[in-house]
Amino acid sequence: MPGILEILLTPGLNELVLIPGLPLLAFLVIAAFMLRRSEGAAPLVLITALAGSLVLSIRALSFAGRQRAFTTAFTWLSSGHVTLEVGVLIDGLSSVMLVVVCLVSLLIQVYSIGYMRGEIGYGRYFAYMSLFSGSMLGLVISDNIVQTYIFWELVGICSYLLIGFWYRRPAAAAAAKKAFVVTRFGDLGFLTAVLILSFQRHGRLGWHSMFGFVPLEHFVNAGMLSSGVVTAVALLIFSGAVGKSAQFPLHIWLPDAMEGPTPVSALIHAATMVAAGVYLVARTYFFFAAAPVALFVVALIGVMTAFLAASMGVAENDIKRVLAYSTISQLGLMMLALGVGGYAAGAFHLTTHAFFKALLFLTAGSVIHAAHTNDIWQMGGLGRRMPITAITCLIGAFALAGVFPFSGFWSKDEILSAVWFSHIPGHMIIFMVALTGVALTAFYMFRLWFLTFTGAPRTEHAAGAHESPPVMTLPLLILAALSAGSGWLKAHVPWTTGGMAEIVRFGDTQERASTLVVGLALAAAVAGIALAWAAYRAHLIAPAAFHARFPWIYRLLKNAWYLNRGWEIFATRVVIAGSSVAAWFDRHVVNGMVDGVAWLSGWTGRRLRTMQTGQAQFYALILILGLIAGLVVLFSRDQSLFHLVAHRP
């Protein structure tokens, strides 16, 4: 019997629906009243809505910190055996993610007030941002896989709209299209997984409960789905995550997505939406836990992505694209964590990464705003002119590199420990590759920082740069504090009673730590930073000499391992060839059948129309003949009718 206090403290469905509901409401308000304005109240509407969502999310978190999980749903539509529900699922994972999304989105919207001031499409920007925030929160809070898929596609379309925000620029329009098409490859897998689940029949249990995460977990744990189905569903869900989280080989859309406004890159393509793939894998982790093959694939793709993307970041000169590669790489690390069973480690890194990557992007935006270029070789010496941006960016860089005691250190260390202690085949090789990735990350991040903020200005714009307005630097300072301090979440998550590993957990995974792992991780980070310092600050090593000695390595990295070229060939040759077969089939077989039906009807009609002579006599004749024929049939079948006629009483 629950006490009255507990009932009062239990968040109800109505209240939880408001978490995604408020930003969606803001979207409607902005779209209806403020779309055409170039300034005004649009950001305030959204910020108010997000503040409300944040308060409700914190309430949900404090509830989830005490209870195990809370789920409630109502029937949306029901057709035959299929019942679709709309509901919410609040547990450690979703409530932590809700708070992160609300908080980061709120800060980025504040920053956007300054960054987007005077832009054409100011209202449109905040309308899209509202739609995105609401969709993302809806994705996180969803209690079933169909609802997740709907919001998954909604955030996808928002991503498309915002990458192509400056749609008059051909590069932006192309990048938006590329992002949409590439993620579609993955989404197709996700959709297939949903369809496979919808065809799993379970006798008296019916279909209706087969979409909810909680009942699905029970089914999987009870062994009611065959292991083949579980593995297939896990891999297909993962393919969706690969697209959304920009994992190898579908990572190619993310660097191009940097064509969008920088706050968009920070919110969608660094902190939240791209983390949705990781979140999805964590949400459906029971499938992966029951399918070791799928887990191994996740780990393998994760570590490959982490390493490849880090190496690509080394040779990139566009400040935002460096950060994009870094995002891909860090998402790879999160996938790796999930793949080796480090459930809490993955979620922890997701949280810290959201803070420090949003911070890094916003500082990059501040720099671009001041220096009017994306190329780090055209900056330099900005540290003295933009002290707040420089310091906050340094904090973000330390957090990303994983330097003690910044947040990235704690979460990255947990991932590396999870790899170190895991039992998957080749875990030592994976560990070494991941460690190399960590060193490369530290190197390119500090290469970026040294080239941007130290030395002498290399262009006039850089020399004339000045600090951004307070509306932009305030979010930077808050995010910097979060980036520096969110390692504390390891010990204690605010509003709850435990650390990250107790709040976000799957089964009884135990966390182990090793001084050796900590030492190696720190050494790798420091080595990367030292190398960057030697090459780009102290000029002890000449990068040009390295380029001259190993031109092929430089070319390979500069061209991002030629993966774009590979995809281009794949798209123009293989896909077009396959499509032309499909097109032929469609044109001749599918269309042929449709045309055939029409032709058959027409032919029959043309034959039958000759019956319509237009002569009343002919019709009357047919009438009489029909009557006679009917009477003959009637009388021959029922002899008693003769008696009825012959012997009337």
Added chain:
Amino acid sequence: MSVTPLPPIHGYLVVSTLLFAIGLVGVFARRNAIAVLLGIELMLNAASLNFVAFWRYRGGGQMEGQVFVVAIITVAAAEAAIALAIILNVYRRFKTVNVDQINLLKG
């Protein structure tokens, strides 16, 4: 009043059947709309003959059979008037009363 024995009913029925068949053939085979109308009248008269014959051979008495015949004659007269009016209008419209050439319903 001497009672003459009735001839068998078959005679009347044969005549009525012939009348009906002739009328039917007229309706279906004649091209002239007035001839078609005549065919219909013949068929009506065949029916009238049947009514009277059966009435008589069932013993007379009540007058239903004869009443029906009177009704049929009245209806036939009205019908003929309407049909002739229609035929007259058809002639004005098509300049013919040949039913073969009146085929607006042809598909």
